[in-house]
Amino acid sequence: MNQAMNQDELKAAVADAAIAEIKSQLEKDTILGIGTGSTANLFIDRLGPLRHLFKGAVASSKASAERLEKLGIEVFELNSVGTVPFYIDGADEVNANLHMIKGGGAALTREKIVAACAKRFICIADGSKYVPKLGTFPLPVEVIPMARSYVARELVALGADPVYRQGVITDNGNQIIDCYEFMIDDPVAMEARINAIVGVVTNGLFAARGADVLILGKADGIERITLR
Numbered sequence: 408m409n410q411a412m413n414q415d416e417l418k419a420a421v422a423d424a425a426i427a428e429i430k431s432q433l434e435k436d437t438i439l440g441i442g443t444g445s446t447a448n449l450f451i452d453r454l455g456p457l458r459h460l461f462k463g464a465v466a467s468s469k470a471s472a473e474r475l476e477k478l479g480i481e482v483f484e485l486n487s488v489g490t491v492p493f494y495i496d497g498a499d500e501v502n503a504n505l506h507m508i509k510g511g512g513a514a515l516t517r518e519k520i521v522a523a524c525a526k527r528f529i530c531i532a533d534g535s536k537y538v539p540k541l542g543t544f545p546l547p548v549e550v551i552p553m554a555r556s557y558v559a560r561e562l563v564a565l566g567a568d569p570v571y572r573q574g575v576i577t578d579n580g581n582q583i584i585d586c587y588e589f590m591i592d593d594p595v596a597m598e599a600r601i602n603a604i605v606g607v608v609t610n611g612l613f614a615a616r617g618a619d620v621l622i623l624g625k626a627d628g629i630e631r632i633t634l635r
């Protein structure tokens with residue numbers, strides 16, 4: 408890897424590294440959990456030629472399911488699968504504790520559900536996503552549409568500047584509020600606090616269940632960070 412790599416090339420490099428991480432562990436009955444976004448897409452594209460090595464995938468969005476199916480990878484309903492050995496997904500921000508902000512692509516709820524069912528969460532991200540403190544990226548919150556204004560007022564009370572993401576409907580038929588100007592000191596506590604607001608489906612803090620492995624693409628090479 409050299410200094411000239413751009414963000415897309417770094418995303419491709421971490422997708423390659425994630426393939427290398429899991430390839431030898433794929434078995435005929437393996438069902439993988441697959442995330443959403445441009446980095447996850449690069450990972451999906453690399454899974455296509457390996458489809459004979461594993462059984463299929465559970466997807467965290469309709470878009471990822473469609474991409475997997477186009478490559479001939481069978482997509483299963485999570486309810487019929489139970490647990491998955493790996494969940495591979497990108498992030499909007501990730502810190503040294505492998506807590507993340509996710510949901511830039513509005514898929515946070517399904518991402519959190521598949522991640523909850525995964526034995527190992529492998530986060531793949533280019534170096535720009537690695538931050539000392541979460542919150543520069545606006546925190547997404549998925550809300551039941553009729554609760555949007557109420558939830559926004561509660562988010563103001565928590566110190567955020569909430570902005571309705573106009574024109575976006577999630578795969579679950581809900582809406583997204585993005586929390587600006589909201590640096591997060593305690594991601595585990597804030598994740599629980601926001602999720603306790605009536606009308607919130609979930610928020611984009613992935614802290615109670617963070618990543619197990621971070622594969623980070625930096626100008627000077629791939630760094631693999633793990634806590635457990």
Ligand code: 5RP
Pocket residue numbers: 442443444445446447496497498499508509510511512513514515518
């Ligand atoms: C989608 C997500 C993505 O993982 C996140 O937005 C990162 O996307 P990208 O890989 O395109 O930078 O949480 O809801």
